[in-house]
Amino acid sequence: MSDLSLSILLASVLATAAPLIIAALGETLTEKAGVINLSLDGSLLLSAMVAFMVAYESGSVTLGFAAAAATAAAIAALVGIFGIYLGQLQVAVGFALTLMCKDLAYFLGNPYSRLQGPQLISMKIPGLADIPLIGPVLFQQPLAVYLSLLLIPLVWWYLYRTGRGLELRAVGENPEAAYTRGIDPRRKQLLYTLAGGALVGIAGAAFSLGIKPGWGRPQGIEGIGWIALAIVIFGGWHPLKVALGALLFALLQVIGISAQGIWPSIPAQVFQVAPFPLMILALLVVNLLQRETIRHWLQQRPGLALLAAQLHGAPPRALGQSFKPD
């Protein structure tokens, strides 16, 4: 492969991964605080539609992004209020919301189907973009790509290097203990559910205003929300590994698209579902690695054991349970 096509591959992987990274990191924040927001697939679609609609009507991409973030945060607020304060099953609320928001997006977005709208402009990073060959490809990307790459260290730093991050994790691991130390777990959980939701909304806008521009039924991002949810598990609830998972997944998608050219007899739709068995396989591997017998087997193979240790990740202990102060 020549240098040029390699950098094009890299550029399309970064672009494909950007919304996925943003959404998965948002969900990581939410789940680290102990709340599971299962509404991602519908949230992404509805916020993508709202972003396009607002940007189309106002001509402002920025307004589109803001409206999308507000939309998905509002959906997340429902998960939070129903799940945390009303004691309903978080997965039930999330699943009902995911189905409803999808239909809501199609219903409200109907008049905006197949229209030309404003798009996120590609931003040139001065200096770097002038590097021959790779410069124009890697450093002239939509803003969302840089945002996604910036978010990775930012979320990590927030979670593991700040006092608020420590509180966040405490609430997700042991809300009772956090409560006795004067933290209100429910308020914290609601806050990070909203924050995670807002990021999901930005991811939705990144799709309809940049990576997969426009609106229609289907938009083409149906199913991505579920993949983002799976990537959070795959990444063991650790922001760096979650981002890596999103990049890996994007790489597979890009390879899938080029594979279509190699085997034209296989319908395109088959390649589109290829990530899902891989998702199951990945989750299976992550889980099996925690088995006693397999760990024992790995101990004799230090190289593999090191790799396996990287894949290991435990969910926040209070994930999905609602805390009740007495």
Added chain:
Amino acid sequence: MKRHLFDTLLILTISLLFTSLLVTVVGASPADAFHHLLNGSFGSWSKFSRVLNVWIPLTLCSLGLLYAFRTGLWNIGVEGQMLLGAIGTAGVMRLGVDSASPLLFLLLALISGALLGALWALLAGWLKTRGGVHEIFAGLGLNFVAMGIILWLIFGPWKRPGIASMSGTEPFPRELWFPTLEGWRVSPFALTLAVTGILFTAWILNHSRFGLKLKAVGHNPRAVPLYGLSAQTYMLIAIVISGALAGLAGGLQVSSIYHRLIPAISSGYGYLGLLVVMLANFKLLPIPFIALFFAALNVGSIQLPMMMQLDSSLSGVIQGACVLSALLVFGLRRLKAGAKS
């Protein structure tokens, strides 16, 4: 009883108010929308029989889900199990073309559909009990895989001679259609099957020892072993029943509705079934009625694009709004009960 009625009316009022607001926002008249929804579903016997055609698979899926929910499992894979059921049925029906006893093949086809649906559910169950993969992700992943298999069949081995398209496989000959009565759009056989399913489930879940054990597993999955069988075995049995019923629903879609395999053969009834069961608060009795209401919304909404230039997805919005307002009402009740105690 009075409280249940009050809650039901409250849930309906909240969701209808929300829907009216939404329809007003897009510049249409809510009264017109509700009129078309009602008229499009209950306006004539022909329309109502279409509603029943949706009611049958939706009820079968919801019943199946109830078994899985009893053991605490979220069988989101019901959608894919329905797709596999459709594949299993279509596969056997293809063999039955030009045979001397088409009816025999028809029955075999349904059984094969149920079996394939059960098998697909078993896979999700195994991934859960043996592999530790959460059933929501295992089921969901398998749904997409099932979709891939259907598309591959339609565009590959089972494609129509000459042209492969999204319109599906070659239609089956009339001999392989489930017999129906004069002027009926709905197959009396399928209708009987669904009603039998309801009665059977009522007996199993509420009046048999097996049903009690399922419930016990759902309340405490670590209470092993129960009467010689582990909790995990009960989970597997429950999810397999779930898959068989969903497979049957998929098989009926092929044999008595579409008479061929199409990509959208499940019509999303699996996912919709999950909403039905949630709205029923995981109880059996309300399921047939909620399924009828949801089926009417689905069929009635077909009128919306034609009569009002509205997207038919409004039905899905109403269904979702019902479930969310139900969760709100149940949640408020819980809060009130908690404050009292």
